[in-house]
Amino acid sequence: MRVRTAGPRAWVVEVGSAAEAAGLYAVTRSAGLELTDLVPGARSVLFDGLEREALDDFLSDVDISSLQGAREQGELVEVPTTYDGPDLADVAALWGMSVEEAVDRHTGTEFVVAFCGFSPGFAYCTGLPQELAVPRLDTPRTKVPPGSVGVAGEFTGVYPRSSPGGWRLVGRTRARLWDAGSVTPALLAPGTRVRFTAVSDGD
Amino acid sequence: MVTDRSALRSIRVVEAGTQTTIQDTGRPGLAHLGVPRSGWLDDNAARLANRLVGNAEDLPVLECLLGGLVVEPATSTTVAVTGAECEVRAGGRAVAHGAPVVVRAGEQLSVGAARGGARCYLAVAGGIAVDPVLGSCATDTLSGTGPEVVQPGTVIPVGPARGTPAGEGQQLSAWHAGPRVLRCWPGPRADWFTDEALTTLATSSYVVHPDSDRVGLRLSGPPLERSVEGELPSEGIVLGAVQVPGDGRPLVFLSDHPTTGGYPVVAVVDPRDLSVCAQLRPGDEVRFRPLAPRDAAG
Numbered sequence: 038m039r040v041r042t043a044g045p046r047a048w049v050v051e052v053g054s055a056a057e058a059a060g061l062y063a064v065t066r067s068a069g070l071e072l073t074d075l076v077p078g079a080r081s082v083l084f085d086g087l088e089r090e091a092l093d094d095f096l097s098d099v100d101i102s103s104l105q106g107a108r109e110q111g112e113l114v115e116v117p118t119t120y121d122g123p124d125l126a127d128v129a130a131l132w133g134m135s136v137e138e139a140v141d142r143h144t145g146t147e148f149v150v151a152f153c154g155f156s157p158g159f160a161y162c163t164g165l166p167q168e169l170a171v172p173r174l175d176t177p178r179t180k181v182p183p184g185s186v187g188v189a190g191e192f193t194g195v196y197p198r199s200s201p202g203g204w205r206l207v208g209r210t211r212a213r214l215w216d217a218g219s220v221t222p223a224l225l226a227p228g229t230r231v232r233f234t235a236v237s238d239g240d
Numbered sequence: 241m242v243t244d245r246s247a248l249r250s251i252r253v254v255e256a257g258t259q260t261t262i263q264d265t266g267r268p269g270l271a272h273l274g275v276p277r278s279g280w281l282d283d284n285a286a287r288l289a290n291r292l293v294g295n296a297e298d299l300p301v302l303e304c305l306l307g308g309l310v311v312e313p314a315t316s317t318t319v320a321v322t323g324a325e326c327e328v329r330a331g332g333r334a335v336a337h338g339a340p341v342v343v344r345a346g347e348q349l350s351v352g353a354a355r356g357g358a359r360c361y362l363a364v365a366g367g368i369a370v371d372p373v374l375g376s377c378a379t380d381t382l383s384g385t386g387p388e389v390v391q392p393g394t395v396i397p398v399g400p401a402r403g404t405p406a407g408e409g410q411q412l413s414a415w416h417a418g419p420r421v422l423r424c425w426p427g428p429r430a431d432w433f434t435d436e437a438l439t440t441l442a443t444s445s446y447v448v449h450p451d452s453d454r455v456g457l458r459l460s461g462p463p464l465e466r467s468v469e470g471e472l473p474s475e476g477i478v479l480g481a482v483q484v485p486g487d488g489r490p491l492v493f494l495s496d497h498p499t500t501g502g503y504p505v506v507a508v509v510d511p512r513d514l515s516v517c518a519q520l521r522p523g524d525e526v527r528f529r530p531l532a533p534r535d536a537a538g
Contacts (some may be wrong), residue, residue: 039429042532044508049428062272074271076476078500083273083476153274154500155475157383161474188497217373217385223273 038096047085048092052104054164055151058082059224060104063228069204070095077152078162079161111228116195118234119184120151122206124174126177128188131171140235142169142205148193148231153223158197158215165191169187184209186233195225249366249398250314253390254348257308260390261379262368262480264300270374271499274524277479279495281454282400285323288364292320292340293330294403297365302390306521307354309362316344317398318365318405323521324357340405357519365401381454384494422492422513423507427482429472435481437464441506442530448471450522454496455514457517463488464506474500480509482528492517
């Protein structure tokens with residue numbers, strides 16, 4: 038772990054992998070450490086709003102080797118998905134397999150939300166191996182419909198609302214990703230385990 | 241939504257200027273869900289406005305970019321305008337900036353064009369009383385969370401006035417003439433930049449770009465060269481982060497900043513100087529003054 042300064046009372050704790058970042062986030066959340074914001078990233082966790090001493094005290098009790106496993110504890114959410122996205126065939130080709138195999142691969146993977154960003158409730162789900170990482174579209178779409186399921190890099194994500202976007206779209210879901218009126222506004226919060234299940238249109 | 245109570249205590253917006261939004265202390269604590277912090281940009285000025293009208297300091301106010309706001313209260317109401325320097329008129333007569341002002345029913349309160357500074361704050365006794373979203377009444381211009389941007393014709397409900405308006409003679413807020421200096425801390429990725437780049441940041445003057453908004457202060461000036469190339473895995477962003485995108489020109493993230501980002505953050509503006517950022521306008525010159533050596537992180 039490496040602690041990087043991000044202001045007088047904020048620290049980016051850098052770790053070695055996405056799994057360790059998710060684990061450190063989960064361990065910190067459950068420890069109830071007092072701070073303003075705790076923000077997981079792809080290889081780091083931002084601790085915002087505490088003194089360096091308090092951070093060091095906390096981190097000295099964290100066992101790095103246990104972090105990989107800490108992320109397995111999250112709630113499991115199923116996201117029913119119709120796999121008919123405009124980029125599905127391209128993604129299958131990039132993966133070197135048929136469309137059917139690509140869908141099987143995606144539905145057969147248990148994902149974990151590593152972090153959120155881009156827009157409220159937009160979850161970066163990890164689980165696909167690095168060799169299936171795909172580049173973003175060269176030219177992002179100006180409008181991606183809400184519920185679109187996309188892949189980019191090593192991540193899978195679902196657009197909570199209509200927005201521009203450069204992820205390759207493999208399908209769509211009717212699941213409600215974001216509800217600002219709810220006490221748990223994000224369906225897919227960091228640490229949540231996710232399974233995409235194939236459904237036919239209209240289910 | 242207009243409730244029975246707000247029909248009595250409300251203000252109607254006649255003109256909204258360049259951009260007027262409802263703001264309070266925002267939504268800290270939700271960044272892990274991708275929700276920007278949002279909230280007023282000039283904490284000093286907004287809190288002062290609330291104190292002047294006898295409100296709790298954290299009640300929602302109107303934040304108006306570059307002035308040009310005209311409102312008409314439904315009933316006789318105490319208000320205060322703080323922040324950017326501007327002419328304030330009530331019922332056509334000139335009244336004080338940075339002081340409680342009574343606007344009688346049927347009169348208009350007008351906030352003139354900002355002459356110095358960028359953001360005016362209008363507090364109303366009782367506070368703006370719209371329904372909170374995720375615990376805040378702030379308009380987040382990045383994600384669209386919270387109330388809509390204020391338009392002419394909007395009727396805004398006002399809560400019951402409880403406190404006693406404060407006397408005059410309070411401190412005016414933090415905008416001031418001349419070159420502005422932002423004290424800054426080393427950023428989490430200061431070591432991704434060359435020593436020359438860090439010297440450039442500490443010694444050069446930057447000019448505020450017209451594209452600046454509530455998301456960030458975009459700056460023109462010498463680009464900052466990186467010593468580490470490649471993409472940064474997305475990491476959390478703090479308020480005041482000085483991020484350096486691909487073109488090498490720094491931008492200072494303000495309240496509506498994205499929660500994570502993939503460009504390196506070279507420095508972080510000290511929270512005490514965020515009110516200065518709020519009041520910088522396009523064309524203003526600004527400098528960074530490092531507070532600690534780059535290896536302070538250990």
